[in-house]
Amino acid sequence: MTTVVPTGPSTAERPEAKTRTKPPRSARTHSAYPTWFYLPAAVIYGALFLVPTFASFYFSLTRWTIFKSTFIGLDNFTEFFQEPALVKGFVNTFLYAVVTSGLKVVLGLLLGILLTSQIRARGYLRSVVFFPVLVSTVGVGITFTAFMDPSTGAINKTLAAVGVDGPGWLTDPSLALFSVALVDVWKGVGLATVIYIAGIVSIPQDYYEAARIDGAGPWQLFRNVILPLSRPATSTVIILSLIGGLRSFDLIWAMTRGGPGFSSDVVASVIYKQYQAGFYGLSTAGNVILFLVVTAIIVPLSRFLARKEVER
Numbered sequence: 001m002t003t004v005v006p007t008g009p010s011t012a013e014r015p016e017a018k019t020r021t022k023p024p025r026s027a028r029t030h031s032a033y034p035t036w037f038y039l040p041a042a043v044i045y046g047a048l049f050l051v052p053t054f055a056s057f058y059f060s061l062t063r064w065t066i067f068k069s070t071f072i073g074l075d076n077f078t079e080f081f082q083e084p085a086l087v088k089g090f091v092n093t094f095l096y097a098v099v100t101s102g103l104k105v106v107l108g109l110l111l112g113i114l115l116t117s118q119i120r121a122r123g124y125l126r127s128v129v130f131f132p133v134l135v136s137t138v139g140v141g142i143t144f145t146a147f148m149d150p151s152t153g154a155i156n157k158t159l160a161a162v163g164v165d166g167p168g169w170l171t172d173p174s175l176a177l178f179s180v181a182l183v184d185v186w187k188g189v190g191l192a193t194v195i196y197i198a199g200i201v202s203i204p205q206d207y208y209e210a211a212r213i214d215g216a217g218p219w220q221l222f223r224n225v226i227l228p229l230s231r232p233a234t235s236t237v238i239i240l241s242l243i244g245g246l247r248s249f250d251l252i253w254a255m256t257r258g259g260p261g262f263s264s265d266v267v268a269s270v271i272y273k274q275y276q277a278g279f280y281g282l283s284t285a286g287n288v289i290l291f292l293v294v295t296a297i298i299v300p301l302s303r304f305l306a307r308k309e310v311e312r
Contacts, residue, residue, distance in 0.1 A: 053291075056284055056287060056288055056291075057288060060076055060285040060288045061073055061074070061076065062281050063280075063281045065280065069281075076281045076282050077285050077288075079282055079285075080282055080285050085270050088262050088263075088265055089266050089267045089270040090267055092177055092263075092264060092266050093248075093266040093267045094246075095177065096177060096180075096184075096248060096252075096266060097241075097246045097248070099178065100185055100248075101237075101238060101241035101242050101245055103182075103185045104185055104188055104189050104192040104241045105192065105234060105238060105241070107193075108189055108193045109192075109227075109234070111193040111196070112192075112193050113196075113200065113222070113226065115197055116201055126193075126194075129189070129193050130193070130194055131190065132187045132189075132190055133188065133190040137187065137250045137254070138250060138251075138254045140183065141251045141253075141254025141255045144183045144255065148179060149170075150166065150169065153169075155169070156169075170260075172260075173260050173261060173263035176259070176260060176263050177264040180251060180252050180255050180256060180264060184245075184248065187251070188244065191240070195233050195236050195237055195240075196237070199230040199232060199234075200233075203226065203229045207225050208221065208225060211224060211225050231308065232309055235308075238301070238305065239301065239302055239305070242301070243298055246293070246298075247290070247294060248268065249266065249268035249269060252264055252269055257269070258270075267286070267289075268290065270286065271290065
């Protein structure tokens with residue numbers, strides 16, 4: 001006896017099958033929600049960054065006051081590069097950026113390792129290290145100006161108590177820039193430490209256990225585990241510290257005003273002095289040049305460091 005199987009429309013011919021093969025409406029029509037969602041951020045970014053940037057490029061080509069401007073082409077840039085203190089300002093800017101960045105990387109890494117170890121009051125010490133980041137830069141500058149006074153400052157008085165004749169931290173032309181750099185490191189190393197803490201605690205424990213099984217000691221753990229695997233944190237600290245060092249102005253101005261003489265002048269302080277003298281177009285051209293210099297250094301460096309992370 002044979003069983004007769006009723007025949008009907010194939011799966012491809014069924015109406016419901018045809019319905020299922022159609023893409024859903026949400027996939028066929030692009031929703032406007034993501035585009036409108038980014039619009040407020042785009043407006044804020046354009047108003048606070050793009051418009052002032054393009055306006056600066058324009059005003060750098062003019063001789064302007066608050067009420068009028070006169071287009072003069074590249075004369076401001078030519079005059080800016082003839083500024084007597086400019087060469088010294090660029091040298092000091094690069095020196096200041098390298099010193100502060102290097103110290104923040106080294107001290108931030110060491111403090112990050114210390115504050116991720118099993119020590120007592122670890123949370124309290126993290127707060128103490130990060131506290132200077134929260135303090136006003138101008139306030140820090142005024143405070144350390146008093147501390148570093150060669151005759152009445154607390155630092156030299158402490159050194160005199162142990163028989164050491166303290167130097168003129170901010171009055172000696174050979175020490176002024178480095179003294180400000182040390183204060184900058186004291187204020188900014190807390191942020192570098194927090195970045196390193198985040199990088200170190202994100203390293204899987206499997207690496208530490210495998211290294212200890214192979215007989216690695218503390219130095220081998222640091223060299224072969226912590227240092228290479230915290231490279232993303234190192235890249236972040238280097239980029240942020242360099243940008244801050246190349247653009248530094250407020251702390252230097254609060255402590256030395258570029259002095260004594262021009263010994264601690266940086267590019268930003270040279271620009272500010274031109275602005276004080278009423279050369280608004282000239283100072284705007286200096287800001288444009290500083291922006292281009294920082295961009296020319298940071299963009300290739302960030303790409304180089306990112307490529308090193310990928311090769312790791």
